[in-house]
Amino acid sequence: MRKGVDIGGTFIKVLWEDGRRQKFYVKDISRDGEKFIKTIVSVVKEGEPEAVGIAVAGFTSLEGVVYKSPNIPALDGLNLKEIITSEGIKCIVGNDVSFGAFGEWYYDHRESKSLLFIAIGTGLGAGFVINGEPYLGACGSSLELGHHIIKVGGELCNCGRAGCWEAYCSSYGFERIYKSISQEYLRDYQVVEKAKQGDQTALSAVEVFKEYLIAGLVNAVHILNPDVLVLGGGLLDSMREFLGDVKERLLASVEKLPASCLSVAFSSCEEFCMARGALAMSLKLFEQSSP
Known part of the structure; x- marks a missing residue:
């Protein structure tokens, strides 16, 4: 089972492949880098997904490094992909609206x-x-x-x-x-x-x-x-x-x-657009990497 995760400064939103939706309130810790990262890892690992797409608001590299997130400074400089893959989870990390755009195409505008x-x-x-x-x-x-x-x-x-x-x-x-x-x-x-x-x-x-x-x-x-x-x-x-x-x-x-x-x-798709796009990217990644 795959899922998409949208990391925001107020909520982390999750959309599972089976349609389940989750929201985690993080505004109180979003400026505390250590706590925020631990929470992100916990949310991503929850349910033992086989692959995860992670959408981040900000300048995010192809390697999954968040160079700058103007509205979530706790993420600045974070190699999020490295952190998540070190937990044994296959993931793709990228800009939230770039992923959201792919979700729009994947689900609604083929x-x-x-x-x-x-x-x-x-x-x-x-x-x-x-x-x-x-x-x-x-x-x-x-x-x-x-x-x-x-x-x-x-x-x-x-x-x-x-x-x-x-x-x-x-x-x-x-x-x-x-x-x-x-x-x-x-x-x-x-x-x-x-x-x-x-x-x-x-x-x-x-x-x-x-x-x-x-x-x-x-x-x-x-x-x-x-x-x-x-x-x-x-x-x-x-x-x-x-x-x-x-x-x-x-x-x-x-x-x-x-x-x-x-x-x-x-x-x-309202508030779960970016999580939906991240899910679509994880589905694309999984399909490409399958035998």
Whole structure:
């Protein structure tokens, strides 16, 4: 039995091959490197899986080293694959949204030749699948679209740079947009709730957020020319009722040729997307390594 594991700063989420789902709360220890690593190992080993896919938010190499996780600093520099394989478990480790993208293709969009997955929650991640193969780049750090600059000299991103797409399209970016309009700090979910109640200031923040969302999507479509664009992540899921015009506005903003072959969909796997993608990667690994 194989499983996928999604390591986050608040929860570690697990999806088993038989459909079982598990969540482990880790926020209280996520900044304590030693405790966090012990918990990760314990969660991965639980149930004695024969193979595991592990999704990590951050710059993760093909060898399974987490070079930098802007939102989970306890993982920085960790050779996660080495740690898990030393426990006798076959595993593959990689960027969470790259794995999530493969899960979107594997389970929902097998017809796609070039699938782009954009996930927006605490941060902004992306993944790309070409002809059924996840594109990971030369050393594993491809598709860090959250850290492409959309505004020179712009807002500070959690990666330390200024003007990144994530600095505007993420939970903290959305909170900052709302504060710049209202002069009041609220959590992202509180702003979304106010927008759902018809609050005009919150609705204005949603509109600004969407402008940055579409600007970044236009860049991505022009660079990658996907035939399927899938949008997901906790923040986008929560504001889904306000995103009904995103496809129309995006198609109207990109050039005619890439627009002609582009379809836009919302992910259906919600909070277990990255665990699902990690599971799909473990299934792919297992199939390739079987006699």
